[in-house]
Amino acid sequence: MTASLSFPVPSALGSIDQYVQAANRFPILTEAQELALARRLRDEQDVEAARQLVLSHLRLVVSIARNYLGYGLPHSDLIQEGNVGLMKAVKRYDPDRGVRLVSFAIHWIKAEIHEYILKNWRLVKIATTKAQRKLFFNLRSMKPDNGTLTTGEVAEMARVLGVKPEEVREMETRFSGGDVALELGPEDEDDHRVAPIAYLTDANAEPTAVIEARGRDRLQSEGLETALEALDERSRAIIRRRWLADDESATLQELADEYGVSAERIRQIEAKALQKMKGALAAYV
Template structure:
């Protein structure tokens, strides 16, 4: 007889007996819950114990229930909203969550995180379970426990999110199963065969398989062959390098000087207006607006602008050399 079972005989005051339409055994199980909760809080845990060990030690005092008792508790919750029955059903199935979570534990995966997600799945199963369909609660709960654990793994354990598409989620859940099925049929589980088996694209299989099969790469890890260099430091940067940035800034300054110098040499008032108010302005005026100001047609303003563009191109090449290339000089 376990401590939790022995403790059932020690207290009958906390929970009242259930109505007559329930089995007499249920009141005993509810008393066991009360005693198990006291044992849970009274377990001696050393200061140096890790959280997982402490949690598992407390689970030793929560005895699983027979499936008939679980059905009765589920009916109590379904029909009467009995929160004590729901709490007992959840607490006595926490070991099931731990068992399933261990199946999905991988390197660098926190088992407590998986257990937490599995516990959420167990609670979700309780709210959706129909005790009148003849399915055991534990069999039904396993689906939701696994679903929440897999959803967590899919969204939080990979650098690149896998479940971004319907095909990606389908592959995450079924890739290994499909490979095993193909191997049992004597076939090599190539990407093409897996894609055909699961009715997804081959490219999607290659992408998801690469993310699932390969271990994650950490940017702060030591680069192979380098004692004091990380992988992140070896990766090319998306930003412009300092030398190129300095060269671009120097060129921009030279072009700005050429623009200012050309403007002072134009002379003609109308051409100065076209240059400053249209060609180099942040908010350039339209051909029609300038034509109205100078009482000429839009076509005449355009002709003057084309001529000034060619003059400036010549001016710029004389100052900076033939290697300078600006698309703006060739636009019309």
């Protein structure tokens, strides 16, 4: 099945534009081709299968890395780190999980790029825990506008991200006030040169927000339907009437009258169904 695919050995390229063009020329795999290659890699340790899986997804790395250009780091370096994440994803990919490689690889690519940014910014010394790193990459996209956060907004952001309110304030101050560059060039005698934080990407294009938005879209379509299918017919109907109605949602009493049970029984069915759906949706979060 994969024999007809053309995956030439990449040659040396002189510029990032040539690399991007080359990456976009590699064929996109069908689901069947992808599964066949992934099983060859898993079962036979087939290096050629791994190569084809990586090459067919190079354009994904280019796309994700482009969203991080506002951090002031070379596009080529971002792509290189993203490619490391892609290779890790290919190595760990399980073709029998029912998830396409592109969905699985996004998280590994993003993780490697995040690590690269964190290692190259003096600004993020405080981002030493998972929660603080999440704060660093989400603060700008979570701010309602470009103004200063209110006390309530700080408290809510701290709760959502699992950090202390003072950590939110400190990170906001660093983002708004600029920072000293990690290294000054020998020709630069300005001790207060502004670090790349001064020209961060616009919050609307924050890569974490973009990827999370894609995840929400997938959750609302494929994930939701899968979770609903896991319910029995009555529970599914109750959830649809209570939470997914296009017009006014049904009340507990209305459903109780319709099914000939108590409102408390409907509430119990609803709670149990939501809990079951939560477990089914875990694979899509």
